[in-house]
Amino acid sequence: MSKDIRIKKGLNINLVGAAEQTTSKAVLSKVYALNLGDFHGVTPKMLVKQGAEIKAGEAIFFNKDNESMLFVSPVSGELIEIERGARRRILSLRILPDKEQEVLEHPIFDVQSASKDSIKAFLLKSGCWPFIKQRPYDIIANPDVNPKAIFISAFTTAPLAADADYVLQGKEKELQAAITALAKLTPGKVHLSVGASSSSTLSGLTGVELHKVSGPHPAGLVGTQINKIDPINKGEVVWTVTPQDLVIIGETLLTGKFNAERVVALVGSSVKNPKYYTTKIGAEVSTFLYGSGVNEDNIRVINGDVLTGSKSRPDGHLGFYNNTVTVIPEGDDYEFFGWNKPIFNKISATRALTFSWMQPNKKYKLDTNTNGEHRAFVVTGQYEKVFPLDIFPMQLLKACLVKDLDEMEQLGLYEVAPEDFSLTEFICISKQPHQQIIREGLDLLYKEIG
Incomplete structure (x- = not known):
């Protein structure tokens, strides 16, 4: 039985360039990279040196504050560069992949009968732990703290975000294995939120408390759902995991192999044929960006959605947590007296010379201005x-x-x-x-x- 949540406050930003529900395989990336900025608050300590040969799923560095928290390579190959910034701070790691991929294998165990400590140790050792984040502070979860609950949002309302129902098709076994494992790490409940009209495969999972959510953005954000289901008080901790990260966790538990594969939505008004691509964490964006073609030269590539993503270059790399890449026109031109005339082609929350409120379902082609x-x-x-x-x-x-x-x-x-x-x-x-x-x-x- 599900519990319904209806959000009234918010604003849907309808943009041109939603991905068609077709999936292609991205071109193999020449170089893979891990951006250390994706792991906020982590002080990395290297386990291998530049030039070392590593396997997919092999640990590259660990968290200085918790040495058991390992971060692994998405592919096998040679660590060709350790980019450093001020005070020799590590900024990114670049890996040249092998033609024949070699994957580090971990012993497989029965998730149903496994203990809390053994599951936690496996997730830390296999490199899956960084997928689990915590609130407060929005950082990678502290494995030494017991969360009062775990939250998963499979309802996407962000502009042009990847459709969770589509990308999770056929992943029931992996999702259930991950849910079963995570449920043992909390004395509370695992809360799963889906769209009110969703037919998601997630709705059939066991060991979760299902919530059906409706309403405008930010109804799909896990923070909104936490606030309506079980708000955080001082001294309390909750964990959050995204559905695609659940798939990686579940597959690693079932096979003993870390698989960094992702289904990424390439979207935006500057993309000729927006659709989904199968690629890996850290792959070059260009490996799937130009497969769909772009409409113009002056573009902004965004690692993520238009509201929360970060600026990237076409030859940049897919972020560790991202499953959307958005491409829109660069807004480096300005309208003469743009503030002093009626506006019909932009979205606004006010009614001062703007008319988007009259056409709530209209899709807009916005830039970064x-x-x-x-x-x-x-x-x-x-x-x-x-x-x-x-x-x-x-x-x-x-x-x-x-x-x-x-x-x-x-x-x-x-x-x-x-x-x-x-x-x-x-x-x-x-x-x-x-x-x-x-x-x-x-x-x-x-x-x-x-």
Whole structure:
């Protein structure tokens, strides 16, 4: 039996360029890369040297704060470069793949009868643990802490996000194995959310509490669902996992082999034939970007969706947690008196000279232009209209800016992640970097309170 959740506050951003439900195999990447920026808060310590030969699934580095937490290679090959920045900080690792892939094998055990400690040790050793993230702080989960619950969202509402129902077809065994294993790591429940009209394979999984969610974005964000199902209080911890990461965890448990394969949605108005591609974590974006073709030269490639993704180059690499790559026009041109005339081709949460509210189902071709400049916060009351959490967004952002730890705690910073403020950032007329402000606030809170 499912429990329904209906979200009323929010805003759907309908864009041109949704992926057709067809899947092609991406061209093999010449080089694979792990971006250390994907593992926020992790201080890496290398286990192999530059020039070393490594197998797929073999550990490359570990977390300095927890030596049992290993990070593995997505492919077998030669570690050709360790890119370093200031103070010799490791920025990325580049791997030249072998023609014949060799995979490190782990002993297989029965998930049903396995103990909590053995499952935890296997996930840490096999490199699957980084897929499990925690709140508060939105970082990789601490294996020494027991979460009160685990949350999985298979309902996608972000603009042009990959359709979970489609990419998870035929993965029932892997999903069930991962769910069974994770359920043993918490004394609480494993909460699984799907769309209210979804026919997802996830709906038939056992060992979960099913929730059917409806409403505009950000209804699909796991933070919104946590807030409506079991909010986080001070001293509590919950874990989150994405469905595609569950597949990798489940396959590793069943086969003993780490398989970094992903189904990626290549989307956006600048893509001629947006569709899905099968590739691997760390692959070059160009291996599937030009297979679908692009409409123009001046484009922005985004690793992720348009609200939470990061800027990438066409020869950049797929992020560790990403299953969407968005390509839209670069917004480096400006309209003369664009602020002082009726606007019909853009989305707005207000009705001041804008008319998107009259056509809620219209799809738009937007670029990266911010349509304004950075300025001091203007109090408009618009944030609250699209922010469904029981939190005051403006007050929390200001508390983070002034580094008031007491206010940050009282206003609910433990409960949020930067992505929860992506929509308020989109509609912000002050052009404030909401996600960056929340990230810095979380980092400060973790440093001072932990």
